[in-house]
Amino acid sequence: MTFKPVILLSILPVMIAAQAGAADITIACGYQESEMRLCQEAADAWSAESGNHVEVIRAPERSDERYLYILDLLARDDASVDIFQIDVIWPSAMAGDLVDLTEHVPAEERAAFIRTIVDNNTVDGRLVALPWFTDAGMLYYRKDLLDKHALPVPETYGELAETALAVQTAERAGGQADLWGFVFEGQAYEGLTCNALEWISAHGGRILDDDGNIVVDSPASALALGGAAAWVDTIAPPKVTQFVEEDARITFQLGNAVFMRNWPYAWSLLQAEDSAVKGKIGVAPLPKGGVHGQHSAVLGGWQLAVSRFSENQEAAIDFVRYLTSRDEQKRRAIQGSFAPTIADLYQDPEVLDANPFFADLGATLQDAVARPSARTGVQYAQLSTLFWEAAHRTLTGYGTAADNLARLEDRLKLLQDRAGW
Numbered sequence: 001m002t003f004k005p006v007i008l009l010s011i012l013p014v015m016i017a018a019q020a021g022a023a024d025i026t027i028a029c030g031y032q033e034s035e036m037r038l039c040q041e042a043a044d045a046w047s048a049e050s051g052n053h054v055e056v057i058r059a060p061e062r063s064d065e066r067y068l069y070i071l072d073l074l075a076r077d078d079a080s081v082d083i084f085q086i087d088v089i090w091p092s093a094m095a096g097d098l099v100d101l102t103e104h105v106p107a108e109e110r111a112a113f114i115r116t117i118v119d120n121n122t123v124d125g126r127l128v129a130l131p132w133f134t135d136a137g138m139l140y141y142r143k144d145l146l147d148k149h150a151l152p153v154p155e156t157y158g159e160l161a162e163t164a165l166a167v168q169t170a171e172r173a174g175g176q177a178d179l180w181g182f183v184f185e186g187q188a189y190e191g192l193t194c195n196a197l198e199w200i201s202a203h204g205g206r207i208l209d210d211d212g213n214i215v216v217d218s219p220a221s222a223l224a225l226g227g228a229a230a231w232v233d234t235i236a237p238p239k240v241t242q243f244v245e246e247d248a249r250i251t252f253q254l255g256n257a258v259f260m261r262n263w264p265y266a267w268s269l270l271q272a273e274d275s276a277v278k279g280k281i282g283v284a285p286l287p288k289g290g291v292h293g294q295h296s297a298v299l300g301g302w303q304l305a306v307s308r309f310s311e312n313q314e315a316a317i318d319f320v321r322y323l324t325s326r327d328e329q330k331r332r333a334i335q336g337s338f339a340p341t342i343a344d345l346y347q348d349p350e351v352l353d354a355n356p357f358f359a360d361l362g363a364t365l366q367d368a369v370a371r372p373s374a375r376t377g378v379q380y381a382q383l384s385t386l387f388w389e390a391a392h393r394t395l396t397g398y399g400t401a402a403d404n405l406a407r408l409e410d411r412l413k414l415l416q417d418r419a420g421w
């Protein structure tokens, strides 16, 4: 946990700033390079404008690690971080420790955000975070390689596997020894929950039904997970079961994969000057489960929230409004392909020029599958852990998909009996 020393160092400027009358704000935002840069630039711009000082600290990489990091600070009434970047799945679990922003944000500013995200961030009538960027799973593909082999963009996971195998086989025979067909996020963590939920829902499966009943152990889920397990060490590298987003992104960016499942942020990095695949890639909806299946993308995304323990709440709220403003979201969309939470930016010519796939992203987001966090609240973390464990066991060959799903269903029922939702 390398971020701790930075937190300690931030105490000194707090004391100096307090004397000078300016506020000193600490924000934990992002992890990878482009987000850190964009966050720091915004911090510098807002500081120059407001006279306040901002300390930008790097959050842990994985969503579930970030969750524990924030819960730990909140549990200790820790005031060292004023602003948190929170995942779309957390508002209901941490609302009590976040400032209600309703009165602090003018109604017209609130109305500009995508309604469903504002609803997600409103817990018991309290708006606990402002939407910063949204996310949906997408299929990245090597346009040049599909063209070369005269193959279409796959519509189903079956086609994806066949195409991945055909291109991988042909290209390896032609000397591209490191090429794999498909990379995704297969480590045992929240990202695998997103991937596995996409596979399952593409086949018509679900984790909970509309009434909160556990329905994960179904033939559809078993077919989906079993299919994914067959990719490992055939069209996907064995180490895909240790991959998080950045591992998949780097593998694809080095030119070592035909297909990749990832979020929108990867686009800007893949299209950067130093990328081996610049100008060679396309983006499509994730495949359907089969001819009778459906395209399915999990809904992700991040919000900005102010800690109840912050000693500079007014300045922190002001900075959150700056970061989530139209201009700043536009800058982040153009430079970092972060998908805006302000609907009309999807029609902005400069935004679309930088991210042509945003033209179709609106529809994907509309149909995106939500993880069952709003219903399960604080129990979601446990539910997700059990779910990704079952998926990871299946991918790594510890039991069949059907056995792991039956076991998962039993464990989820115990959790539901104990905790209720």
Ligand code: GLC
Binding pocket: 062, 063, 087, 088, 089, 134, 135, 190, 191, 192, 194, 245, 263, 299, 300, 301, 302
């Ligand atoms: C992305 C999504 C987030 C999700 C995470 C999983 O950051 O925006 O919602 O939980 O990936 O790795």
